[in-house]
Amino acid sequence: MPQSSDTPPHQVLYDLDVSRSDGMRIEAWRPPIDGVVEVLHARFGEHGYPMHAHDAWTVLLVDDGAVRYDLDRHERGAYGDLVTLLPPKVPHNGVSAGPHGFRKRVLYLEPALLPDRLIGASVDTPAIADSRLHRLISTVHRVLRTEEEAAAESLLALAVDSLRTHLGDPAPPAPPARDAAHDLRDLLEEHIVDGLPLTTAAAELHFAPAHLVRSFRGEFGMTPHQYLISRRVDLARRLILSGHPLPQVATNAGFYDQPHLIRHFKRILGVTPSRFTRR
Structure with missing residues (x-):
């Protein structure tokens, strides 16, 4: 993530x-x-x-x-x-x-x-x-x-x-998938900007990393990484509409830089940030 x-x-x-x-x-x-x-x-x-x-x-x-x-x-x-x-x-x-x-x-x-x-x-x-x-x-x-x-x-x-x-050592039986998925989503919501290593999330929630990934994808139809990126884009659009400049939006929404923001913004919303705000 x-x-x-x-x-x-x-x-x-x-x-x-x-x-x-x-x-x-x-x-x-x-x-x-x-x-x-x-x-x-x-x-x-x-x-x-x-x-x-x-x-x-x-x-x-x-x-x-x-x-x-x-x-x-x-x-x-x-x-x-x-x-x-x-x-x-x-x-x-x-x-x-x-x-x-x-x-x-x-x-x-x-x-x-x-x-x-x-x-x-x-x-x-x-x-x-x-x-x-x-x-x-x-x-x-x-x-x-x-x-x-x-x-x-x-x-x-x-x-x-x-x-x-x-190697003949499969992971132990997994706990309920829905619990893992929703617990991880709640934890991700606390780390939209700064991000969260999967191993850290797994240790905090007491689930195996692979179980978290499978459960999340099964419950929400996307990986934890994709969810976090989509929420960052959602945050970015609010900052853009509030008048913040794009370089600042990229940083405050958790992206590497402005091109990183633009690429994901366009992929999810179909338009660049500049066209999103154009009247």
Whole structure:
């Protein structure tokens, strides 16, 4: 769900140009949403990773080519529509399985997002063949490149819930969906401008994040993020009609900046703010 209006969009931590002679390109950043340690998009030609380990869960999509890697003394492969989940602190390597390199996208997730008891299952079966999950994680990556990166929080909660299920540890039975949806809506109303992380809402309401997202969408026909954006537009139109200048409206209604406000205002109301007030 959107955070405060001064939350910076897509900040690149490092970026190596594809014009390098070895064909390598790496772009990485840490988005301002809970649970994601790092996002990595990379193209590798000749380079191969030696044995190494992370302190985060690694969710890997290979968009072009194939990767051969060793995990717990077993040779594995990542390619095509597979979702590869590597556990924290278990060493692995990685090299192109073909002569033309590979292109990949990776989410590094906080260890707490998945319980430690699932590490063994992830070592045994790191490759998940689930086209729906693959599309979901791919959408997370796409949204994280935009000013709507907060929308990825709801998608990520659903993806993590699916990963747990694939590893044989589904979430416990969910409480009534209507209660969760209405409790979350009431809480969002208290944070229209400043926003509220989904994990914070889940902790306060004592519901699992994925259950909150599913319940809210089932009850209201939209995600929590979409609801919050629509309420910000509603607030913005009141401020505009009261004579406030657009830059101030954008800030006071919780948007990143004026273009961010204009884009959502037009998407929801069909006109720009200037045409909305034109006589």
